Amino acid sequence: MSSSMSFSLTLIDLAGFAALLLWGIHMVQSGVMRALGPRLKMVLGRALAGPLKGFCAGALVTTLLQSSTATALMVSGFAAAGLVALVPALAAMLGANIGTSLIVQVLSFNVAALAPAAILGGLILFRKGVGTSMRDLGRVLIGLGLIVLALHALVDLLRPLEDAPSIRMLLGALATVPALDVMLAAILTWAVHSSVAVVLITASLAAQGVVPPNAAIALVLGANLGSAIAPVVEVMGRDDPAAKRLPMGNLINRAVGVAVGVALIEPIGRQMVLWQPDLARLAIDFHTLFNVVTALVFLPLLGPFARLLERLFPDRDLADDPTRPRYLNPAATETPVVALGAATREALRLADALEEMLDTAARALLSGERRHIAETRQGDDVLDRLNREIRSYLASIDPDDLSSADRRRVEEILTFSANLEQAADVVCGRLMAEAGKRLKRGISFSTAEEGEIAALIQRLKTNVRLAASLFMTADPRAARLLAMEKAAFRESETAAARLHFDRLRHGLAAHAEASGLSADIVRDLKLVNSHVVAAAAYPVLARSGELRDSRLAEPGSALSSG
Structure with missing residues (x-):
């Protein structure tokens, strides 16, 4: 040789x-x-x-x-x-x-x-x-x-x-x-x-x-x-x-x-x-x-x-760019327990950003100023980028280094981030389109309608905070409380639709346009709440066996009950 x-x-x-x-x-x-x-x-x-x-x-x-x-x-x-x-x-x-x-x-x-x-x-x-x-x-x-x-x-x-x-x-x-x-x-x-x-x-x-x-x-x-x-x-x-x-x-x-x-x-x-x-x-x-x-x-x-x-190496001022991740340290991906903690902290920023979006969205829907619509849409950019960065960060962790508990936590972080980002899309897209429609047509809500919208947004903000807490604690009791909020928003949607129908039936065209827009807003707030519930409550309820696969009744149950 x-x-x-x-x-x-x-x-x-x-x-x-x-x-x-x-x-x-x-x-x-x-x-x-x-x-x-x-x-x-x-x-x-x-x-x-x-x-x-x-x-x-x-x-x-x-x-x-x-x-x-x-x-x-x-x-x-x-x-x-x-x-x-x-x-x-x-x-x-x-x-x-x-x-x-x-x-x-x-x-x-x-x-x-x-x-x-x-x-x-x-x-x-x-x-x-x-x-x-x-x-x-x-x-x-x-x-x-x-x-x-x-x-x-x-x-x-x-x-x-x-x-x-x-x-x-x-x-x-x-x-x-x-x-x-x-x-x-x-x-x-x-x-x-x-x-x-x-x-x-x-x-x-x-x-x-x-x-x-x-x-x-x-x-x-x-x-x-x-x-x-x-x-x-x-x-x-x-x-x-x-x-x-x-x-x-x-x-x-x-x-x-x-x-x-x-x-x-x-x-x-x-x-x-x-x-x-x-x-x-x-x-x-x-x-x-x-x-x-x-x-x-x-x-x-x-x-x-x-x-x-x-x-x-001084601290960087993070306030100038809220879309920039603060906790996603690339070096930590070699150590999954540290990386998952960093991703969790970053995901909680999504809840803070969504809550701020809801504040500006309330002003856009109720005050009638166009600048609030622009501010709300800027908030969507924050959630879009943070969600994208969190996904990329979690994908960079070697899957062979993840235990079964780690993989479950990865899924929970992805579910939480994706649902809050989708909730922000509804706020930015559908709710701000309705805010723009109100400005363009000069529609005025009644005091009761404004109060109902403001109360629902405040309730939604409370649910976002509850979802953030639940994301950290995984407490089944808090999960049940958050899941039950869907029923409250469903009742509000039904009441708003009934009011709009009553006005149409009595020929109150001037008020019907406002009630129709109000019903659309309530319906979209209900959709936002659904994403918030899915972000944190559903994973916990599914793990504890309390989440049904479908809301449909069992075949034959309606006949037997009659």
Whole structure:
């Protein structure tokens, strides 16, 4: 076999084992999130109340998820949504880096023999386990086995590099320029989203003498820098500067530490060789030492550092564009429990926007000013865009990471958003067309008709608020109350239609035009209310078994009752 073909096959093997490593990490993350998702979110949210607790929580979550990048994306989602302060979030990122050090220390020992047993045990639990928790545990064990297996295969694959003169020459040339080593490792870490893999590969290369100690230290520094790049890339496309504080703060921490490490690489290298002659252990122990020292240096400085970040990335004024999403952090889609919380908060803005539309719609219908019609139609743009953004955001979440409860919540959010957006379409379209008709024809409502329209709109606003509350609580009692509002609006529609018919029958043409328009308005308000009920009450009633498929009577029941 030619050398070029052998090299190509080696590259394919490298890519394949790297893909296996990433898939193993994905399985561990998805298994942990499915098993502990809500509890993990709750524990992390509580722990982020203080710097020290946040530091410990970051280390724990990273150890569970086998990835500091996953922790960074989760904490970034909390910070971007305004759920946690910046100082404990930065502390959590320092803890996450300690977590990767613990993972590297464990995997640096010869644990390859445990991989088949972990995969076999995980498969048995996944296929035969009773309950979703056992299946999730099986997923985690399979992922851990794949991680160990992939890392072991990568080390075995790279071992013959010491006999490849061209590769040794290339790495030898890079070893003379620490900055190039840092850049190479940083790019590789960003590409594979795993500093653990890059550090372990570096340790293997150092053990084989392919790279000297100083180059190994530089590669470890680059791996630490690369682990902070992915969260920054995730938020660069966002136009909210505040969302960039935590990822950029973490990157600055890493960059400062790496810069100091590169500047002192010669004395550091000499001391590390004296302390740890085993070059493989040297790379791994330096990785741990670097993260411990960085944490000790930066933890006391997080307060002023957070204030600096807040000045560099100030809060964006959201009042100037109400159509812009406020809580849909793209980085949080990697963590479904955070992403669903963000989508829920954004969906509640639809209820607020619809309530404001109803206010302007009432003025448009009753005051007779055209500017209120334009204001109401502008409100429809808010609901249209927010609903579209929420749908796109939820579609970006990997469905494999969603539990059955998560999928149900996705459906509830989509149902709530779609129905409120459709309610807004009725207000913007049919009700505003009727407001325009009243202005054009100079129709005047009686005091009773105006009072009825105003009372129904006020009742509708109350129902919108009840729907928003029900969307969060899923209380069957509130669902029944909201569903019963349909009967009240149906009675109002019947009364308005009867009044209009009576006026027509008695030849009151002047009043009949007003009553006809009033009946149309009441009918459309009833339609708006139907969408509000469907947005929040129906999903809860369907889940509790209290929603009938049809209002039709059972076949033969009418005859038997007669």
